[in-house]
Amino acid sequence: MRLYKVSALVLKAVNIREADLILTLFSRERGKIRVLAYGACKPGSRKRGAVQPFSCANFLLCRGRDLDTVSQADLQEMFPALRERLDLLGYASYLAELVDAFTAEGEAAPAVFELLQQSFGLLGHIQTALLTRAFEIKLLTLLGYRPCLESCVSCGGALGGEPVYHAGAGGMLCPRCAALQHGGLRCRRGTVATLRLLLRWDLRRLNRLRPDDAIRREMRQILRRHMEYHLERRMKSLQFLRLIGEDY
């Protein structure tokens, strides 16, 4: 069959030529796919609304030699709030970039699709920074990159009073093992406990959590270090979040 259907979120849209776009989609059925949308920037294009970043749509795609092309697109959800508030736009870009960076093309991950769709819907309703941390740890878990938070990743013993996060080790170290390693990040027990809660809790319940500023800061440092260790680069959208004073 030359034509096939997917339900997908648009992660990125890059302009090529006059009015064409290369879209990076994250579909429920086939994971990440890159497709061409001809004429999508023209005011009269029927696909225009559905191919905007962060929107969720049903796509009818046509197999091509290099890239598949968008034959039809039926918009399902647009998340208009993400385009009306600067901070939400910045965070939505960050979540989309994370999914793009951590996934390979053609590998189906329906749970990641659901997570991203739900997160886009909740941005603006749940404490944004906390939602972002929960998204990060859940995404890492779904894709097999989760830091070990339960016990010392080196000796398997209890973490003790002041655990240390170590990116190279892959998670938390007890103070005794941490003394043998360089470059760890000392954190509180509360930070580790909150990270475990974020992992277990449904995103809609996050407003019940009220971690203090120090815990928020430590969680951000741990997750960012962990992701940068695995990706070997920084997210470009963080630069934008910093510009608008929202990187917390």
Place this chain on the structure above:
Amino acid sequence: MRYYAGPVARLIDELARLPGIGNKTAQRLAFHLLNAPPEAAHNLARAVTEARDSVRFCKICANLTDSEVCQICADPGRDQTQICVVGEPKDLVAMEKTRGYKGVYHVLQGVLSPLNGVDADSLTIRQLLARLEGGRVREVILATNPNVEGDATALYLARLIKPLGVKVTRIAHGLPVGAHLEYADEMTLAKALEGRREV
């Protein structure tokens, strides 16, 4: 192995560097220029050199111009209290074609792109803020494209300009002329409803 004489090969190489032009098209253009009367090639070469050497950015609005200040900024008939902010010079031309706008412009020379990294310093935002300092400007119209980059830029500029006490507006979004309602997406329709007018 070289198939063409040196100057012809060089001409094809240079033409193929232009956007949207592949090797075949470059060859076709090169042979057209070689077969045409010599004046055609000389005129083209002169036009390219003159445009490249004389065109610069207007010191007020950052539009392309061949003098220090562009025609629009120098026009006394223009309303200097209204500034329309656009991303690129070609957007300014599109706005001018409407013949409905009598204010002046500011060209940002790009837009903020959250997903491709962003360098606000590479845009002309600082010059725009400097233009607003005199207190003469009453309204800034944000006419960036209605996509993620355009919206991000408009929201960012609105955040910077509003505290200065200047009215900030965004061009309306809605249905394009000749469009069908059934094919409009929910956001476009919602925006069209928001901006409805009495007839």
